[in-house]
Amino acid sequence: xxxxxxxxxxxxxxxxxxxxxxxxxxxxxxxxxxxxxxxxxxxxxxxxxxxxxxxxxxxxxxxxxxxxxxxxxxxxxxxxxx
Amino acid sequence: xxxxxxxxxxxxxxxxxxxxxxxxxxxxxxxxxxxxxxxxxxxxxxxxxxxxxxxxxxxxxxxxxxxxxxxxxxxxxxxxxxxxxxxxxxxxxxxxxxxxxxxxxxxxxxxxxxxxxxxxxxxxxxxxxxxxxxxxxxxxxxxxxxxxxxxxxxxxxxxxxxxxxxxxxxxxxxxxxxxxxxxxxxxxxxxxxxxxxxxxxxxxxxxxxxxxxxxxxxxxxxxxxxxxxxxxxxxxxxxxxxxxxxxxxxxxxxxxxxxxxxxxxxxxxxxxxxxxxxxxxxxxxxxxxxxxxxxxxxxxxxxxxxxxxxxxxxxxxxxxxxxxxxxxxxxxxxxxxxxxxxxxxxxxxxxxxxxxxxxxxxxxxxxxxxxxxxxxxxxxxxxxxxxxxxxxxxxxxxxxxxxxxxxxxxxxxxxxxxxxxxxxxxxxxxxxxxxxxxxxxxxxxxxxxxxxxxxxxxxxxxxxxxxxxxxxxxxxxxxxxxxxxxxxxxxxxxxxxxxxxxxxxxxxxxxxxxxxxxxxxxxxxxxxxxxxxxxxxxxxxxxxxxxxxxxxxxxxxxxxxxxxxxxxxxxxxxxxxxxxxxxxxxxxxxxxxxxxxxxxxxxx
Numbered sequence: 058x059x060x061x062x063x064x065x066x067x068x069x070x071x072x073x074x075x076x077x078x079x080x081x082x083x084x085x086x087x088x089x090x091x092x093x094x095x096x097x098x099x100x101x102x103x104x105x106x107x108x109x110x111x112x113x114x115x116x117x118x119x120x121x122x123x124x125x126x127x128x129x130x131x132x133x134x135x136x137x138x139x
Numbered sequence: 140x141x142x143x144x145x146x147x148x149x150x151x152x153x154x155x156x157x158x159x160x161x162x163x164x165x166x167x168x169x170x171x172x173x174x175x176x177x178x179x180x181x182x183x184x185x186x187x188x189x190x191x192x193x194x195x196x197x198x199x200x201x202x203x204x205x206x207x208x209x210x211x212x213x214x215x216x217x218x219x220x221x222x223x224x225x226x227x228x229x230x231x232x233x234x235x236x237x238x239x240x241x242x243x244x245x246x247x248x249x250x251x252x253x254x255x256x257x258x259x260x261x262x263x264x265x266x267x268x269x270x271x272x273x274x275x276x277x278x279x280x281x282x283x284x285x286x287x288x289x290x291x292x293x294x295x296x297x298x299x300x301x302x303x304x305x306x307x308x309x310x311x312x313x314x315x316x317x318x319x320x321x322x323x324x325x326x327x328x329x330x331x332x333x334x335x336x337x338x339x340x341x342x343x344x345x346x347x348x349x350x351x352x353x354x355x356x357x358x359x360x361x362x363x364x365x366x367x368x369x370x371x372x373x374x375x376x377x378x379x380x381x382x383x384x385x386x387x388x389x390x391x392x393x394x395x396x397x398x399x400x401x402x403x404x405x406x407x408x409x410x411x412x413x414x415x416x417x418x419x420x421x422x423x424x425x426x427x428x429x430x431x432x433x434x435x436x437x438x439x440x441x442x443x444x445x446x447x448x449x450x451x452x453x454x455x456x457x458x459x460x461x462x463x464x465x466x467x468x469x470x471x472x473x474x475x476x477x478x479x480x481x482x483x484x485x486x487x488x489x490x491x492x493x494x495x496x497x498x499x500x501x502x503x504x505x506x507x508x509x510x511x512x513x514x515x516x517x518x519x520x521x522x523x524x525x526x527x528x529x530x531x532x533x534x535x536x537x538x539x540x541x542x543x544x545x546x547x548x549x550x551x552x553x554x555x556x557x558x559x560x561x562x563x564x565x566x567x568x569x570x571x572x573x574x575x576x577x578x579x580x581x582x583x584x585x586x587x588x589x590x591x592x593x594x595x596x597x598x599x600x601x602x603x604x605x606x607x608x609x610x611x612x613x614x615x616x617x618x619x620x621x622x623x624x625x626x627x628x629x630x631x632x633x634x635x636x637x638x639x640x641x642x643x644x645x646x647x648x649x650x651x652x653x654x655x656x657x658x659x660x661x662x663x664x665x666x667x668x669x670x671x672x673x674x675x676x677x678x679x680x681x682x683x684x685x686x687x688x689x690x691x692x693x694x695x696x697x698x699x700x701x702x703x704x705x706x707x708x709x710x711x712x713x714x715x716x717x718x719x720x721x722x723x724x725x726x727x728x729x730x731x732x733x734x735x736x737x738x739x740x741x742x743x
Binding site for chain 2: 066067068070100101102103105114116118120121122123125126128129130
């Protein structure tokens with residue numbers, strides 16, 4: 058996971074449909090899921106609850122502008138991250 | 140010449156193989172195309188019988204695919220075919236990694252070209268013909284003679300621009316003095332070689348505000364920025380050396396030459412910007428627009444060096460601009476916006492010296508929607524237009540004051556004033572009406588039925604007035620986007636298709652993150668929208684989108700409104716007073732004459 062994350066240009070988006078009772082629950086489920094994977098800089102980009110659940114897109118920023126980018130470090134662009 | 144057996148492993152699907160067979164025949168190979176729904180044994184037996192050099196099988200259906208292919212390979216092995224023939228597998232259900240795992244010599248997934256398969260058959264390495272897909276830069280303004288088509292508006296707008304030119308004569312500002320110094324006293328070639336011109340730096344710093352002055356005097360950085368490290372610079376160079384040659388430069392355009400498609404960058408970091416630009420180019424953008432942070436427009440003067448920060452907009456410094464330019468492909472148009480703040484004329488000079496293709500100037504928006512003092516904005520704006528002419532930089536005149544609530548006809552009157560001034564000074568203006576769900580439209584319910592008619596009306600109105608290039612923006616579909624990336628990409632694609640239908644010259648598009656305010660725009664969000672726009676262009680081709688009769692009615696009203704506004708401004712006899720009087724947008728409508736730079740105009 059860590060090696061792959063280095064090669065993410067900026068953020069990892071995760072989309073799904075949670076079976077849940079309201080939008081807040083759907084948001085919490087997504088945030089919790091991303092944090093359980095070890096991501097700290099997480100947010101909900103989009104969430105909408107209808108009927109049986111919430112359509113949600115969560116985001117974990119791996120590299121924000123001005124960070125030290127894993128993909129820019131020596132070797133990664135040449136395929137050494139594989 | 141090779142003998143190739145092609146066999147579908149599906150009950151019915153064989154369209155892909157038919158296309159491949161046709162391509163292989165055209166390349167001089169002999170093909171044997173078997174019908175669908177044969178037993179594996181029958182295919183193997185035919186391959187042995189015909190002593191083929193290559194076997195190409197396809198599979199579209201996904202269920203049981205791994206088991207089926209494994210059995211096929213085992214049977215080919217048992218028949219001794221693996222020693223005499225190369226075996227490839229393709230189709231919608233195929234992933235190259237699965238093919239390799241099962242022992243196929245090649246796996247061709249969705250999107251495979253005939254050329255790739257021919258290379259496999261001929262045992263050559265596939266190298267995409269990048270040259271064939273290379274775009275050529277072309278002049279957006281080409282083919283326009285800038286003749287007025289509306290005598291009444293021409294008469295009124297020339298009264299206004301004559302008044303403005305008379306007013307700015309003898310006036311200057313710190314921004315203009317910096318631009319003059321940058322224009323006459325700064326040698327970009329020597330600066331690139333690392334030569335420090337202390338005389339220029341001293342003179343320049345004296346014309347700057349506190350932050351740049353402290354930067355040049357004491358080496359203090361703007362508190363929100365940091366310098367990029369030498370190690371990061373080396374890594375960027377290595378990254379570009381590797382990635383740039385591998386990056387195809389495609390176009391999202393389909394059959395039409397227009398509109399050119401631009402997106403904006405300005406992540407806050409020039410290196411992240413380069414990453415996003417490369418991704419955008421690979422997915423078909425024609426041009427990119429540099430966005431600087433809002434504080435840059437309120438600061439007298441520029442800093443220098445590779446500066447990065449975690450805020451919207453990438454800091455305008457010569458080093459940042461020059462590095463970004465070097466990362467942009469030669470076929471990609473590069474626009475540096477200059478339209479709204481205290482550095483407007485110097486931004487044009489920098490853009491010109493560092494190789495930009497286009498800039499962006501609208502002093503009416505700058506003073507009514509972007510916070511700059513009207514007197515300062517007009518005197519600086521006129522100088523900026525002059526430099527745009529001197530550096531041969533066409534510029535768009537964005538009418539973002541509409542987003543503040545200014546009615547379109549007033550924003551367009553301002554745009555035409557700037558355009559006419561540009562023509563008087565020998566520059567090449569590009570009209571930029573918003574394709575937007577603007578406050579005016581919302582309040583009046585003009586888009587209650589569709590997003591087409593009022594946008595079409597804008598284009599029709601401008602075409603009735605002046606024969607000039609049109610570049611709707613910025614971005615198209617403004618205020619129609621939501622945080623749902625599918626909706627966001629679709630609304631952009633539909634607005635882009637409308638623009639194509641209207642045969643305008645260029646468009647600026649948003650990313651699918653347009654309505655998301657929780658963090659920076661991602662590269663994936665840019666790609667999503669480019670993909671959607673490409674699909675929109677593919678869908679409509681040269682077929683058009685038909686507006687209702689209402690578009691023509693609104694177009695006529697816009698033309699009449701523009702003429703009335705220009706007449707009123709001309710009759711006021713004082714352009715600055717006309718601005719304060721709300722003739723180009725009143726405070727009730729949401730236009731507020733700015734205060735930044737007040738009292739800094741020198742002369743008369």
